[in-house]
Amino acid sequence: MSRGTSWVAVLVATAAVLTACSADPGGSGTDASHAKRSIVRVVEQTTESIGGGWSVYSGPAAEHCERAGAAPGARWSSIVERTAPDGVDPAADVERVEQAWNELEITTERFASGSADPLLGVRGAGGPVTSIGFNAFPQRYSVTAESTCFDGSVAELRGAGSS
Template identity: 40%
Template sequence: MTTKRSPLNRSIATAVVLGCSTLLLSGCSNDPGEPTVQPSEAKQSVVDFVEQSSSAAGGSWEHLSGPGVRECEQPSGATGTTFVYVMKRADTTGADAKTDVQSVSKHWQGLGIQVEEYQSGGANPVPGVRGRGGPVTSASFNAYPGNYQISATSACSDGVPDKLRSGN
């Protein structure tokens, strides 16, 4: 025995299928108002980024500060959390600042970061490089004699900074 479906039943069935499909697809979409990373991912990504950047510069590096928690504004306007991480080179004896800056700059460009190399003024200019975009909001490498430092700020993630600072 075959059952005939009325045009109304087919229309309802089609509407239900299309509605469910739309819900499923929108649940997977990358809504620009939603955070793209969770706080734990943002925190780990900035630590990894700075450690990889220090490897690109060469030498032995150590933790200086962070990952520090800061407030940021998400694309939706909601409060979010960003992380800042800083490392310093343990010993700059024999370091070639210009070469190290170029190595870090090249590494960052490979990650899709827009870089700007610069020099301070004065008789002994200090080279450095700043970056924006890619896996971080901002990054900086300063090749000060005896005090190399690399720092970066993560993408803005979900979370309330005060709660993350207190561990709640």
């Protein structure tokens, strides 16, 4: 290899490393479009696991997030909801959602209110999300999710309508 080709190889390798580092200084491996696709996909898989007609309450919307040892970043949040139809089994729906999330490597924790007729749900974290929650309340079901934090400007994402 000639001296000229050696320098080109070094420059190409250096550029590749710098590009990888600058694209994700927080080490999350996620950019804005990937995080948005991931959160939309997780919410869709969650709602499909129990069926019904869901409507978007909010999002995906860009919001600020903090990363340990890194500059503040951005994440996507999304909320969908539906009226719980008569005759649903909230406990069975919580189980279906929990199974769907476990397949996505989301760690789950069920919860219930302390009343005689408890309100049920499950929350999770990990995999493609920072946090996600499913409330199986008799009047209204809802899914609230936040993507992983990534390097980005919330102002730019809101202004650009990022895809």
